[in-house]
Amino acid sequence: MAEAEKRHPVTIEINGTRRTFEVESRKLLVHLIRDDLGLTGTHIGCDTSQCGACTVEVDGLATKSCTVLAVMADGASITTIEGVSPAGSALDPVQTAFHEHHALQCGFCTPGMIMSARQLLRAHPDPGHDDIRHGIAGNICRCTGYQNIVRAIESLVAKG
Amino acid sequence: MIPAAFDYVRAGSLAEAMNLLQRDPEGTKLVAGGHTLIPTLKLRLASPALLVDIRGIAEMKGIQVSENSISIGALTTHAELLVSEPLHQVLPIFRQAANLIADPQVRNRGTIGGSLANADPAADWPAVMIALKAELEIASVNGSRRVAATDFFVDIFSTALEPGEVLATIHIPRPATGMRFTYRKIRHPASGYAVVGVAAGVAVTGVAADVSIGVTGAASHAFPADVAAKFLVGKPLSRENIEEAARLQSAATECLSDRYASAEYRASLVRTETRRALLALA
Structure with missing residues (x-):
């Protein structure tokens, strides 16, 4: 390329820590998270906003990070799966429920699924079976048939 | 990518x-x-x-429910439309339709203005806006103008927006007493878009006094189902009349054909979904 591509300063709070980067306009948020921050728990599955493996929380809302420009996240607070239960701390209740109910096989969709389950339970503290299925509709799992994922989330409702 | x-x-x-x-x-x-x-x-x-x-532009955000009309900033997300209680009180069709759009993550980011300005022939909001007789406020350096939703959608991904114009606000007249609306669609199993979607509103006082229907997915752009509406006005909202209105509308619609659904199949869905939407209001 003849001239260097213009970069923009981006400051985000990532899992509680403020960080500033210089990014090209076209950089995707998921690439900032994985490549620049090294937080590879956020996965790229389809890269077309379908599968939800790249789901993170942006200002508290579950978001497909493959469909957000990093520059658009300037000023945002972002939580990734690494921030849900930082190293050395106990697992988040949603993670524990997934573990106890065998809600994963290969595990590729799990980080995104957990972010969506967290949003579902925040928005809807007492979801029914259909609400749970509707709430995780943006996350595709090709192993489990969703049965144990739904059971795991239901177990959290039962516990109150 | x-x-x-x-x-x-x-x-x-x-x-x-x-x-x-x-x-x-x-x-x-x-x-x-x-x-x-x-x-x-x-x-x-x-x-x-x-x-x-444009996400940070405060004047293009928010839902205002007033005595005569409802104003929705173009930047309002599908998720915000879904949870809004004041909006739900006057027009429950918003929650109903928002719930059928894509998935939670997409609803958190996607906006109603973006959906309308993009004019995907299978998007949900265009049908709802037509049924609600919405007016779209369009701004540019030359001032602002309002376009009826019925005239806004021109062709595939093509609207009445001129270069340099911004869809800023959606205005919906407060529905007359007794006017009820519903939206339903046959959802494409992969994309979630409407193969055919129908938003319908009726006010019944013995006979159908007012009928307003918007259809999406079927043709190159969302359109008002005027054939069905004209047939029904002044008649009882009976199963027979609804059947006939849906049949006439389907016959009058020039449908799109693609790898997923032929024009004949879409025409059949126009009939089925128009009938089901109207029956839900009968």
């Missing part, structure tokens, strides 16, 4: 966005939720020189 290079500016006000757009209307794209535009950029189906981020 990574988009081709472009420059990026965040607009702080509608005036700033309009000025930026005015400089190079062809090479500039507005981005709000970005859930259609960013996938398009990643596939390099579009390569604008400049992206103007």
